[in-house]
Every structure is written in structure tokens, then in C-alpha cells.
Amino acid sequence: MSEAARGRWTLATLAAVVAALFAASLLTGPAGLDLGESLAALVAGEGEAAVLVMREIRLPRAILGLAVGATLGLSGAALQGYLRNPLAEPGLIGVSSGAALGAVLAIHAGLSAAFPLALPLMALAGAGLAVLAVLALAGGAPTAGGGALTLILAGVAVTSFCGALTSLALNLSPNPFAALEIVFWMLGSLADRSFLHVQLALPFMLAGWAMLATLGRGLDALTLGEDAAASLGVRLGRLRLLAVGGVAASVGAATAVAGAIGFVGLVVPHLLRPLVGARPSALLPASALGGAAVLLAADVAARLLAPGQDLKLGVLTAIVGAPFFLWLVARHRRGLA
Amino acid sequence: MSLLAVEGLGATLGRRRVVDGVSLCVGRGECVGLIGPNGAGKSTLMRAALGLIPAEGTRRLGGEAVARLSPVERARRAAWLPQEREIAWALSVEALVSLGRGPWLRPGRGPGPADRAAVTAALARTDLTAFRARPATALSGGERARALIARALAQEAPLLVADEPTAGLDPAHQLSLMETFAGLAAEGRGVLASLHDLALAARWCTRLVLLDGGRVAAEGPPRAVLTPERLGSVYGIRARLDWDGEAPVVQPIATLRPMGESDVGRSGAGG
Numbered sequence: 001m002s003e004a005a006r007g008r009w010t011l012a013t014l015a016a017v018v019a020a021l022f023a024a025s026l027l028t029g030p031a032g033l034d035l036g037e038s039l040a041a042l043v044a045g046e047g048e049a050a051v052l053v054m055r056e057i058r059l060p061r062a063i064l065g066l067a068v069g070a071t072l073g074l075s076g077a078a079l080q081g082y083l084r085n086p087l088a089e090p091g092l093i094g095v096s097s098g099a100a101l102g103a104v105l106a107i108h109a110g111l112s113a114a115f116p117l118a119l120p121l122m123a124l125a126g127a128g129l130a131v132l133a134v135l136a137l138a139g140g141a142p143t144a145g146g147g148a149l150t151l152i153l154a155g156v157a158v159t160s161f162c163g164a165l166t167s168l169a170l171n172l173s174p175n176p177f178a179a180l181e182i183v184f185w186m187l188g189s190l191a192d193r194s195f196l197h198v199q200l201a202l203p204f205m206l207a208g209w210a211m212l213a214t215l216g217r218g219l220d221a222l223t224l225g226e227d228a229a230a231s232l233g234v235r236l237g238r239l240r241l242l243a244v245g246g247v248a249a250s251v252g253a254a255t256a257v258a259g260a261i262g263f264v265g266l267v268v269p270h271l272l273r274p275l276v277g278a279r280p281s282a283l284l285p286a287s288a289l290g291g292a293a294v295l296l297a298a299d300v301a302a303r304l305l306a307p308g309q310d311l312k313l314g315v316l317t318a319i320v321g322a323p324f325f326l327w328l329v330a331r332h333r334r335g336l337a
Numbered sequence: 338m339s340l341l342a343v344e345g346l347g348a349t350l351g352r353r354r355v356v357d358g359v360s361l362c363v364g365r366g367e368c369v370g371l372i373g374p375n376g377a378g379k380s381t382l383m384r385a386a387l388g389l390i391p392a393e394g395t396r397r398l399g400g401e402a403v404a405r406l407s408p409v410e411r412a413r414r415a416a417w418l419p420q421e422r423e424i425a426w427a428l429s430v431e432a433l434v435s436l437g438r439g440p441w442l443r444p445g446r447g448p449g450p451a452d453r454a455a456v457t458a459a460l461a462r463t464d465l466t467a468f469r470a471r472p473a474t475a476l477s478g479g480e481r482a483r484a485l486i487a488r489a490l491a492q493e494a495p496l497l498v499a500d501e502p503t504a505g506l507d508p509a510h511q512l513s514l515m516e517t518f519a520g521l522a523a524e525g526r527g528v529l530a531s532l533h534d535l536a537l538a539a540r541w542c543t544r545l546v547l548l549d550g551g552r553v554a555a556e557g558p559p560r561a562v563l564t565p566e567r568l569g570s571v572y573g574i575r576a577r578l579d580w581d582g583e584a585p586v587v588q589p590i591a592t593l594r595p596m597g598e599s600d601v602g603r604s605g606a607g608g
Contacts, residue, residue: 003429004447084425221439223425224488230389231417232492233409233440278426278472 003277007286010275014289018066021296025062028303029053060195065296067198067205068190068258071250073291074284076265077272078212081219081280082243083148086273089266090251093151093244094130094158099255101162101169102126104182108169112181119185120200120256126162127252131244134158147226147236151244188259188314190299201253208250209288211242216281223280261314263321264291270328338400339364340496340527341386341415345394348378348385355381356392357551363496363529368522370542370559371531374572378551379531380420383498386529387417399495412440416492420500422481427472430484434459434469437491459491462517464510478505486514497521499530503537515541535576539563539585547571559585569593 027038031053041050042059075090083092090096106112106122137154138147166186173179218239221229230236254261268290269283276282295313298320302311341363348356356378363369371379385392388403388411396403398414406414416437424433437459438452448456460466463483468476473484482505489497497518503511515537518528522543532538538545539559547555547562549571555562560580568576573593579586 003432217439217442221436223423223428223433224436224485225419225421225423225425227384227389227419227421228417228423230408231387231412231415231419232436233407233412235408273426277432278428279432280426 007276007279007282010272010286011289014272014286014293017293018289018296021293021300022062022066024300025065025296026054026058028300029058030303030307056194057192060193060198061190061299062296063198064190064193064201064257065299066292067202068254068261069264069292069295070288071205071208071254071291072261072265072295073268074209074212074288075247075251076291077269077280077283077287078215078219078243079247079265080269081215081222081283082239083152084222084225085148085152086270087266088152089262090247091159091260091262091265093155093247094134094162095127095248095251096255096260097159097162097166098130098133099123099127099252100186100260101130101166103185103256103259104166104169107178107181107185108173110174110178117196117200120197123256124200124204124252127248127255130158130162131248131252135241135244147240151240184312185259186314187312188261188317189310189312190258191310193257197257201257204253205250208246208248208253211246211249212284215239215243215246216284219280219284259312259314261295261317263317263325264294267321267325267328268294270325339397340399341498341529342397342400343386343394346382346385346392346396347394348381348390348392350381355551356385359394359548359551359553361386361546361553361556363527365495365525365527366522367543368518368528368530368541370538370545371529371548372533372535372538372545372562373531373548373554377548379548380500381551382548383417383500383529383531387411387415387498389417409440412492412494414494415496415498416489416494418486418489418497418499418502420504422478422485422505424473424481424485427474429470430465430473430476430487431456431460431469433473433484434465434487434491437488437493440492440494455491455493459487462490463487464513479507479510482506483510483514490517494526496527496529499528501531501533503532503534511537535563535568535587535589536585539580539587563587 027035033050037047037050038054040046041054045051072090079088079090079092080086102122102125103119106119111118134154137157138150170179170182173182218234221232221234226236269287272286272290273283276286298313298316302313302316305311339362344360346356346359359382373379384390386396388396398406398411434456435448438448438455441452442448460469463486465483465487473481476484486502503514506514518530519541521528542559544557545559545562546553547567554571555567563578565578568574574589575591575593577586577588577590
């Protein structure tokens with residue numbers, strides 16, 4: 001099978017898996033509706049309570065699972081390609097920690113209790129400010145070389161600072177309930193999200209995806225290094241703005257509605273890279289689908305494993321993701337030996 | 338019309354003046370060798386000439402000022418092979434070489450028959466046809482270098498600028514690479530390559546430019562540039578020179594002064 005054919009087959013398989021998991025997400029929940037009831041409620045609007053459950057609770061949750069997962073997978077693949085570093089993940093450039101800080105401040109100040117959308121809005125603002133700070137620190141055109149490295153350093157600095165401020169807010173939290181809410185929010189979850197959340201986050205995610213989707217050829221050329229890529233006609237300054245802007249918009253929105261969910265953006269591109277011939281451009285769509293599949297599966301698993309316990313999504317992805325990452329490291333070592 | 342023409346080129350890295358007042362041109366059918374000791378400014382000169390770093394002076398590619406060309410137009414006029422042999426991901430050799438077709442692809446379109454033909458020809462020229470499906474990161478150092486050369490050849494630009502392309506190649510592949518360059522020149526294209534092997538430069542280049550301390554110390558046919566006096570004053574070596582055999586011989590025999598001293602002298606002259 002040729003490389004291109006194998007790539008198409010990989011994408012088709014992933015798309016089928018995502019569709020199946022999306023359906024599974026719609027059919028999973030404590031309401032105990034059977035398949036017929038669920039479909040009748042969703043499509044035809046039959047049965048008052050069932051319609052409410054399907055259309056107002058499960059559908060937004062499934063849509064967010066799909067979109068947040070695709071965002072994390074796509075952003076991880078784009079950042080790894082841009083930085084030419086397999087350890088890059090969406091949180092590296094300060095977006096997630098900035099969003100977390102905004103959300104925590106909203107909880108801390110009591111805004112989220114007064115106005116439900118204050119939390120995601122503050123989180124979006126935090127993500128935007130964090131990325132502007134990273135871009136200002138890292139400088140504009142990467143003509144002097146080391147463009148990727150300065151971006152990583154600036155991202156680490158901003159991430160640490162946002163983390164410190166988040167800890168401070170936790171430290172000074174006015175009451176134990178606010179502290180608990182902050183901690184739970186930071187664990188990441190898709191429970192109890194409404195279509196308002198979808199409406200708020202989806203436009204930013206779509207804009208981010210559109211920016212990241214243009215990167216393919218530039219990322220391919222960057223395989224040869226920044227100098228060679230520039231000589232092949234790639235505008236490095238524009239590539240950097242689109243990569244950082246796309247990750248900021250989509251991951252900022254994803255974190256704003258779902259909290260911090262780790263490991264998906266790191267592990268999924270890793271896992272799929274060999275299946276697409278390691279080409280960064282081919283990895284973008286594959287990783288987006290793979291991220292969506294992993295997050296939908298994790299969200300279904302969280303509901304099945306501990307019904308009524310509200311097992312947090314970020315906890316589950318980290319518990320499964322970390323050992324999996326160790327396995328990848330071990331396999332890499334065997335490959336080198 | 339020359340493929341590459343720079344006049345009064347000056348470039349600064351950090352606070353160091355690396356290239357100063359260099360004029361140079363490469364015409365069709367020429368294979369120009371850029372020679373000079375480490376730190377003479379060869380790489381910086383080539384990067385500045387291609388518009389990859391800011392520089393003073395006029396820089397023209399195919400008669401057009403570099404600053405007026407879009408990055409893609411520039412890539413269609415000149416291919417650049419950097420000294421760093423970076424391959425970040427385990428692409429197949431064929432996919433890696435295909436990256437050279439980037440400037441010719443239309444937006445949203447994959448490679449066409451002309452692109453595939455260029456890639457096949459480049460693989461054949463670098464003796465890599467048998468390796469086309471292998472991951473490029475699994476190749477040996479010399480094979481990797483050849484894969485990157487093939488990438489630059491597949492770009493099919495009128496001008497090829499290469500930074501130490503023969504480094505790390507075995508003797509057979511060094512010769513075949515220089516034959517390839519001579520072949521490109523014979524087709525009416527131009528090559529500018531920095532070289533440390535003076536015998537290869539003497540035999541295969543139509544013209545040599547000797548760089549020392551960021552300035553042109555000598556320029557002309559190999560026999561006129563590579564004289565015992567210049568090898569002594571610029572490289573600090575005594576060499577056996579023989580121009581009468583089947584191929585020219587330039588065999589370094591001994592250094593003329595301890596290396597420490599020469600470094601002090603050179604930094605005083607501006608690096």
C-alpha cells in the first residue's frame with residue numbers, strides 16, 4: 001500500500017471510530033434510556049423528559065467532547081510540528097495555564113456564582129492575555145534563528161507565572177467551597193455543560209482550527225530546519241503567528257469550557273505519527289480525529305466506570321496517559337538500542 | 338544576466354562583522370567554489386546573498402532584487418542546502434526529497450507527474466533510488482547528506498547554493514556529487530558551493546572565490562587562486578601543488594605557524 005493510500009485509510013478508520021464514540025457518548029448516562037427512546041427523543045422529539053436529557057444534556061456534552069478532543073489533538077500535532085519537538089503539547093505556550101488562571105479568578109471573586117458564563121469568559125480572556133505575553137516575550141520575526149527555542153522559553157516562563165498566581169488565588173481563597181470548586185474545575189470535566197457553552201467555545205475553536213489547517217506545507221518544510229524552510233518559500237513569521245494564534249484560540253476556548261485536560265495533545269500525535277509516514281501535514285487531520293476519539297472514549301468511560309461519582313476527565317486522561325507515555329518511552333529506547 | 342549577483346555585501350552577526358564589502362556573481366554554466374578557512378564568512382555570505390538574513394549592499398537573484406521577490410519566487414530561483422543536516426521526523430526518503438517541490442506546488446494540490454519525475458531524477462542522481470521507502474532518520478550520516486542534496490536538486494531551481502555539500506561523503510560519492518554539479522552547470526544552471534577539499538575545488542569548479550576575514554582575498558580560475566603564497570597567507574599551510582597530472586593535486590603538507598597564533602592574528606583582522 002502506498003503512503004498516500006495508507007494515510008487515507010488511517011483517516012477513514014479514525015473518522016469511523018469517532019462517529020461510533022460520538023453515538024456511544026449520546027447513549028451513555030444515568031437516565032437509563034434505551035436505544036429506541038434515545039433516538040426518538042433526539043431526532044423526532046418524542047417523550048418530554050427524554051428530549052430534555054438528549055438535546056439539552058447529552059448532545060452538548062458529546063459535541064464538546066468531540067470539539068475539545070479534536071482541538072487538543074490538532075494543537076498538539078501543530079505545536080510538535082512547529083517546534084520540531086515530540087514533547088511539545090498545547091499547554092506549553094501558556095494557553096492552558098492562562099485560561100486556568102482566568103477561570104480561577106472568576107471563581108475566587110465570586111463572579112461565576114453570580115453569572116454562569118463569567119467563568120468561561122474570564123478563562124478565554126486569560127488565555128488571550130497569556131499568549132500575547134508569550135508572543136511579546138519571544139519577539140516577532142524569527143530571522144535570527146532559535147525562533148522555536150525562544151517561544152518555548154517564553155511559554156515556560158508565562159506558564160510558571162500563571163501557575164504561581166493560580167496557587168496564590170487558591171491560597172487566599174475566601175472559603176473552603178471556593179477552594180474545592182477551583183480544584184475540581186482544574187481537573188477538567190464535560191459534565192453539566194449546556195448549549196451556551198457550545199455557542200461560546202465553538203466559534204473560537206473553529207477559528208483556531210481554520211488557522212492551524214493552513215500550516216501543513218510549512219510544517220512539512222520545517223522538517224529540514226528553519227533556514228531550509230525559509231529557503232523553500234515558507235514565511236516563518238506568519239507560520240509562527242498562525243500556529244500560536246490557532247492554538248491559543250482553540251485551546252483557550254477548550255480549556256474555558258472543559259478545564260485543563262492533559263496528555264491528549266501530547267500522546268495522540270505521538271501515537272499516530274508512524275501511521276501517516278511522519279509527515280506533519282498528514283498528522284494534522286489524523287491527530288484531530290484521534291484526539292476527538294480519545295476524549296469521547298474517556299468521557300464515556302468516566303460515566304461508565306463511576307456512575308454518580310463524577311470522575312473528572314483530566315484525572316482519567318492523566319491516569320491512562322502517563323503509563324501509556326512511559327510505554328512509548330520504553331519502546332523508543334528499545335528502538336535505539 | 339547572472340543567476341546571482343551581490344555587490345558591496347556586508348553582514349553582521351551579533352556585534353561581529355562577518356562579511357564585509359563582498360562582490361560576487363554566478364552566471365549560467367558556472368560552478369563556483371567558495372573556499373576559505375573556518376570562520377571566513379562563507380556560510381554567512383551565502384545566507385545573506387539568498388536574502389535569508391538581513392544584509393547591506395545589493396543582492397540580485399536572476400536579475401531581480403532579493404527584497405522585491407516573494408519567498409516562493411525566491412525559492413524558484415535558488416535552492417539552498419544548509420550545512421546543518423536537520424531531519425526532524427522519520428519521513429521516508431522519497432517524502433523528504435519531495436519537500437523540494439514545495440515552491441512549485443499550487444495551493445491545496447498534491448504533486449503532479451512533473452514533480453514526481455523531478456523527485457525520481459534527484460533520487461537517481463544521488464544514488465538513493467533503492468532507499469526511497471526507508472525512513473530518512475534511519476540512514477547513515479553520508480546517506481542522510483545525500484538525501485538532503487537530492488531534496489535541493491528536486492527543487493530544480495536555476496541556481497543551487499550549497500554549504501559544504503561534500504562533508505561526510507565517501508570519496509566515490511564526493512566525486513559523483515561534483516560530477517552532478519558540473520552536469521548542472523553544463524545544462525546551463527549555476528552552482529555556488531563552499532568547499533574545504535581544495536583538490537575537489539581545483540578540479541571541478543570553473544571559478545574559485547577565496548574568502549578571508551569576511552573579504553574576498555582572491556578570485557579567478559582555480560590555478561590562479563590556489564598559489565603557494567596564498568595558501569600560506571590565508572590558510573597558514575604549506576601544500577604540494579601539481580597541476581599537470583590527470584587531475585590537479587592540492588595536498589596540504591604542514592602548518593606554517595602554531596594554530597593559536599593564527600587565531601589571534603585572524604580575530605584582529607575581523608574574524
